[in-house]
Amino acid sequence: MQEAEAKNSLVLKAGSGLQLAAPHSILAAGAAASFAWEEFFVGRLRNGYTRRAYLHAVRSFLSWSEQRQMELARITPGMVGQYFDELRISTPSKKLYLSAIRSFFDVLVQRHVIVLNPALSVRTERFSATEGRTPEISVAQSRQLLNAIPLGTVVDLRDRALIATLIYTAARAGAVAKLRLKDFEFDGTQFALRFAEKGGKARLIPVRADLQRFLQEYLVASGLESGEKDSPLFRTAAGRCAKLSAAPMSGVDICRLVKRRLKAAGLPTLMSPHSFRSMAATDLLLQGVALEDVQFLLGHSDSRVTKLYDRRQKQITRNIVERISV
Numbered sequence: 001m002q003e004a005e006a007k008n009s010l011v012l013k014a015g016s017g018l019q020l021a022a023p024h025s026i027l028a029a030g031a032a033a034s035f036a037w038e039e040f041f042v043g044r045l046r047n048g049y050t051r052r053a054y055l056h057a058v059r060s061f062l063s064w065s066e067q068r069q070m071e072l073a074r075i076t077p078g079m080v081g082q083y084f085d086e087l088r089i090s091t092p093s094k095k096l097y098l099s100a101i102r103s104f105f106d107v108l109v110q111r112h113v114i115v116l117n118p119a120l121s122v123r124t125e126r127f128s129a130t131e132g133r134t135p136e137i138s139v140a141q142s143r144q145l146l147n148a149i150p151l152g153t154v155v156d157l158r159d160r161a162l163i164a165t166l167i168y169t170a171a172r173a174g175a176v177a178k179l180r181l182k183d184f185e186f187d188g189t190q191f192a193l194r195f196a197e198k199g200g201k202a203r204l205i206p207v208r209a210d211l212q213r214f215l216q217e218y219l220v221a222s223g224l225e226s227g228e229k230d231s232p233l234f235r236t237a238a239g240r241c242a243k244l245s246a247a248p249m250s251g252v253d254i255c256r257l258v259k260r261r262l263k264a265a266g267l268p269t270l271m272s273p274h275s276f277r278s279m280a281a282t283d284l285l286l287q288g289v290a291l292e293d294v295q296f297l298l299g300h301s302d303s304r305v306t307k308l309y310d311r312r313q314k315q316i317t318r319n320i321v322e323r324i325s326v
Helices: 002-013 024-028 031-044 048-067 077-086 091-110 139-147 154-169 173-177 209-222 251-264 275-286 291-298 303-307 312-321
Strands: 184-186 191-196 202-206 235-237 244-248
Touching: 024 031, 024 048, 031 048, 031 091, 048 077, 048 091, 077 091, 139 154, 139 275, 154 173, 154 191, 154 209, 154 235, 154 244, 154 251, 154 275, 173 191, 173 251, 275 291
Parallel strands: none
Antiparallel strands: 184 191, 191 202, 235 244
């Protein structure tokens, strides 16, 4: 058993960036269960964020069941329900956990490790979101943030170009982090940015004149204008020397950059790169732009998701409550 665990750990950890070795209850259930574990977390889940979230959720449940000395084949819907009764997390997080556990047990059923999926009939508390929870940033605050960035170094120029990209394309931080020099392209009539979005989607967003200028000034100052087309567009800073390294920025790096610039501009640091998506959606809808066009800009497959970014109703509600005569 120890040799099997060691082999499993080596195989599943290699190149993943995550500890993907199967827990004891999976190894104890036999080769088919170990195969299902590897198939689900290494073979099926291609998105890194989804893999990390699902792995944490399934490990949490299996750890809970192992503490009660419960074999996989003996887990019942009631036990899954009890786990969620004891779980102290938000309702949206519970729904994510349930989705992960249910999907994994589906694979165990398909591989004939268990007969029925014990999580299939389990439900969590109802939850309906009418407005997203992303902290709101206003048009004026966004403008203030851009104007507060000094332009003394190449890192300053990078930060202005990156934040302007978030503002004027409404792209996710993860998609901006993946940009390569070749993704900033000229089609003969205008410049555009080609984003690789969630779910394998590719979107081409036109670049407005001021964003084009910010990007070109950054590329000239950094010497990247004539760089390899497959090299990253936005690179990390090399220590504190105000120079750029060859390494690409990650989504976390971009979030930290935005927080740092917000603080320097005297703005609330609870806002994040995602705040610019909410700001862009609300601003465009206030100007009468069609919901379908805003939906395409944000890269949503469902207009109901786009509506979560619309803060017009929130502004109306504030105006109403201000009129209460107390």
